[in-house]
Amino acid sequence: MSFNDVPELPHIAERTDPVIARLIVADANHTHGTSYHLVEQMNAGFQAGTWLLHNRENERAVLKWSPNRGSAPQFLRAADAVERARDAGYPTPAWLAVGIARSGFPYHIQQYVPGSSPSRLTAEVAELLLSVLEQQRGLDIDPEHCWSRYARNRLAGEWDHARQAVAGSGGEGGRFVAALDALVASFGQVELPSEDLVHGDFRLDNVLLRWGRVAAVIDIEALGSGTRAFDYATLLTVDDIDQAGWNLTRAAGEQVAGPGVLAHCFALVALDLVDFVRQRNPARLPLITGPLTDRATALLP
Ligand SMILES: Nc1ncnc2c1ncn2[C@@H]1O[C@H](COP(=O)(O)OP(=O)(O)OP(=O)(O)O)[C@@H](O)[C@H]1O
Ligand SMILES: [Mg+2]
Structure with a gap:
């Protein structure tokens, strides 16, 4: 040929x-x-x-x-x-x-960068990752591709379709969506800043560690501008997180632009995650919906 x-x-x-x-x-x-x-x-x-x-x-x-x-x-x-x-x-x-x-x-x-992904967000892992997330501060990398604009539009109504689909999916879907709604409502009007770099999928399997350091952050094709609180919120949705890892990540995420910004980002990331799993791998839904409902409730003021 x-x-x-x-x-x-x-x-x-x-x-x-x-x-x-x-x-x-x-x-x-x-x-x-x-x-x-x-x-x-x-x-x-x-x-x-x-x-x-x-x-x-x-x-x-x-x-x-x-x-x-x-x-x-x-x-x-x-x-x-x-x-x-x-x-x-x-x-x-x-x-x-x-x-x-x-x-x-x-x-x-x-x-290619050698390394392996952590399986659990412990305090030790969180400390490594938070220093990477803080490097994203002020790196307004692509204002045309803005995660805060995306989040604003979704939270202002574009997420309704997914909310309804998840709420109607049975199991704990209804309770989960009610918890997200309560979380968003509890902070009232929230302004999402947009001058940082946002990775867009900052999960444990998108980080490679080696010799106790972050060797690379991968799967970065969706990067853009926005608030790095979005990536903190994504970390708060990982499957396996211990209390110390949660506390550190939450505290640092709330420092970015206040607890309301972190909470709004969390609601959106958690909904998108559950909706994705609902469509791709519904057998996993019961494993993640309950814990994410509890985490949404824990973020209430
Ligand atoms: N630059 C790299 N160096 C070493 N290993 C890598 C690199 N990029 C990806 N990998 C390995 O390949 C796996 C999949 O890569 P990546 O996370 O980019 O894709 P993905 O999660 O399948 O993608 P998507 O979410 O776009 O479907 C990673 O978890 C990691 O183990
Ligand atoms: Mg990946």
């Missing part, structure tokens, strides 16, 4: 499909003059589609791509934002190449 023949792709592209990933790597090699080949899929969450690559020199790198062609502009702007964040000292792997494959799927190849 000559390089210019675009092969027929399956109708619904799966990020786990090695055929598509291989084609993307071939395109990337052609465009950037690199020599990568696919090694294996990397362990991951729901949409596992991150691939380990090696090049001719046996150096490792990581391929990420999206089956959503519409996300190409966000990939390209994220590449610039990642570079600016790294210039400011933020510990995220360099993007070695970014582009759009002939199939229209956006991709990027990033530095």
Whole structure:
């Protein structure tokens, strides 16, 4: 097959499909003059589609791509934002190449960083992560892509559909949504600031630790501006958190712009998480809805 023949792709592209990933790597090699080949899929969450690559020199790198062609502009702007964040000292792997494959799927190849993710948010882990989150302060990385604007719009009504779906999903869904509503109402009008860097998915499996330090914050494609309280709120929704980890993260998150900002961000992140699990993995719902309801209640003033 000559390089210019675009092969027929399956109708619904799966990020786990090695055929598509291989084609993307071939395109990337052609465009950037690199020599990568696919090694294996990397362990991951729901949409596992991150691939380990090696090049001719046996150096490792990581391929990420999206089956959503519409996300190409966000990939390209994220590449610039990642570079600016790294210039400011933020510990995220360099993007070695970014582009759009002939199939229209956006991709990027990033530095491989050895390390492993913590499984529990203890005080020790929280201390490491809070120092990373504090580096995000004032790094207004991409005002056009603003997480505080997103949160404001969702909380002003755009989240109603998800709220209703979760409330109607049975089990503890109703009690969970009532707890979020009570939390949001208890703080009245809240202004979300927007001058920080926001990672957008700051969870334990998106952090790599090594030798007791944060080696890298990964899965950063959705980064933008907003309030870093959003990332603190995300950490407060992780599955496994102990009391000391909760206390430290909550206190630091409330320091950012007050307890109301943290609470509003928490309500939105918790709802989006439960709604995602409801759609992708409903068997897990009973495991997370109860604890998140309790945490929402614990954040009441
Ligand atoms: N730069 C990297 N260096 C080393 N390991 C990485 C790197 N990027 C990703 N990984 C590994 O691959 C796993 C999946 O990567 P990542 O978190 O970026 O994708 P994901 O969670 O599957 O993505 P998404 O949430 O976009 O579906 C990580 O948990 C980590 O183990
Ligand atoms: Mg991830």
